[in-house]
Amino acid sequence: MPKTILAIETSCDETSVAVLKGTEILSNVVHSQLDLHKEYGGVVPNLARLEHEKKFDSVLNNALNEAEVALEQIELVAVTVGPGLAIALEVGLQKAKEIAKKLAIPLAPTNHMEGHLFSSLADSKNKLEFPSLGVLVSGGHSEIILVSGVGEYEKIGQTLDDAAGEAFDKVSVMLGLGYPGGPLISKYAAESKHEIFHVKRNQSSYVAIQGNEELELPIPMLNSGDLNMSYSGLKTAVKQLVNSLSGNTDLQNIRSTAESSELSEEQVQDICLLFQTAAIQMLIIKLEKAIKGYPEMKQLLVGGGVIANSYLREQLQLLANTHNLKLLLPPKGLTGDNAGMIGLAAALRDEAGILKVYSANEFAQIDRKPRWSISDIG
Ligand code: KG4
Ligand code: ZN
Numbered sequence: 001m002p003k004t005i006l007a008i009e010t011s012c013d014e015t016s017v018a019v020l021k022g023t024e025i026l027s028n029v030v031h032s033q034l035d036l037h038k039e040y041g042g043v044v045p046n047l048a049r050l051e052h053e054k055k056f057d058s059v060l061n062n063a064l065n066e067a068e069v070a071l072e073q074i075e076l077v078a079v080t081v082g083p084g085l086a087i088a089l090e091v092g093l094q095k096a097k098e099i100a101k102k103l104a105i106p107l108a109p110t111n112h113m114e115g116h117l118f119s120s121l122a123d124s125k126n127k128l129e130f131p132s133l134g135v136l137v138s139g140g141h142s143e144i145i146l147v148s149g150v151g152e153y154e155k156i157g158q159t160l161d162d163a164a165g166e167a168f169d170k171v172s173v174m175l176g177l178g179y180p181g182g183p184l185i186s187k188y189a190a191e192s193k194h195e196i197f198h199v200k201r202n203q204s205s206y207v208a209i210q211g212n213e214e215l216e217l218p219i220p221m222l223n224s225g226d227l228n229m230s231y232s233g234l235k236t237a238v239k240q241l242v243n244s245l246s247g248n249t250d251l252q253n254i255r256s257t258a259e260s261s262e263l264s265e266e267q268v269q270d271i272c273l274l275f276q277t278a279a280i281q282m283l284i285i286k287l288e289k290a291i292k293g294y295p296e297m298k299q300l301l302v303g304g305g306v307i308a309n310s311y312l313r314e315q316l317q318l319l320a321n322t323h324n325l326k327l328l329l330p331p332k333g334l335t336g337d338n339a340g341m342i343g344l345a346a347a348l349r350d351e352a353g354i355l356k357v358y359s360a361n362e363f364a365q366i367d368r369k370p371r372w373s374i375s376d377i378g
Contacts, residue, residue: 005347006343007077007079007339008339009092010089011082011083016031017062018063018343020347022350023124025344030337030338031059036048040179041178060095079096080115081109081110081366082112083371085370089368093109106358108355113373114153117345118345119303119335119340119344120303121344133287133291136302138304140163141304142229142283144227149352151352160229161231162231162235164283165182168180174235175188175263175272182305182309186311192209193266194211196277199216204222205218207281217234218237220278227289234282280311283312287316299325300319302329302330
């Protein structure tokens, strides 16, 4: 019998609670703290913690009401314990322990990235097949993973520095567009009136704006011979491009340069288009290399905030079609952080008979794990 699960997620700036019956999501309430952090250009951990504390009870009540499930009917609590911001994770973990203790039911510490990996399973038409290639792209991670089964993960490629979403956020702030960068950059990119094309020069690849030779960006890491990526290098290339266009030689001073609008609207749109194309092509090209290197893969299993990006979704579909792979794509509403995916990860582990749960007298053993990598779950 599928269990009635209460799932809790507070790893970053979303306070979220979901109710599931096995892998079926009955409710998934997300309170985003975006407005709170926007003016700081990024998530402020202490503000996130306070807001989680303030909003948790109402989010919990809404999730139970929407699911039409009483708290007493819950049989298992699943909670994100990492990776994420330590003091934010702490709030969800404490609440989870309190609830599980009160109801005398087991608690399952759950990995946030495993949640993203399985977020597409929210659509019951999507079925897991193994082995699969996992692709995780969020504000903190850019990873390619061999998924041999539920709980069997091997990281085969990752960013060596910034995550993809982090690069979207930093470039957006650099261009004076605001936070979070992903949706803003993709909006400006879509407004560009220009065509983009790929250029190869001295063994390196670039994307360039048709008819304007000054506007180009490299696609980094294509000659690294492995499946790793580097988004910090791309961010630096954007800085240099902005500098050269605005005649500014001070690398630190880009933000004010862009804000004082020495760049025209059209230039900002073109830079967004170039950056988005280079950032996503780096991932797609590495993914294609992985597909060729591991021809036994049956599916592409993708998740994380950046998967909301329409251009990335298109490119993933194209790649999957070209290589005859099934693409499991989460609906746009489930690409960002949410408790539904955390419940799904726990339910799938439970189905596979590998869910590790703790009872109240063992709760002291459960701690948050801010740097818990998906390949270390076991
Ligand atoms: O998975 P997520 O909600 O939180 C983390 O676990 O990090 O991902 C958030 C990231 C942010 O960096 C945000 O800018 C990015 O996802 N993002 C996007 C888009 N929507 C959100 N990046 C590119 N294009 C988008 N449309
Ligand atoms: Zn996330």
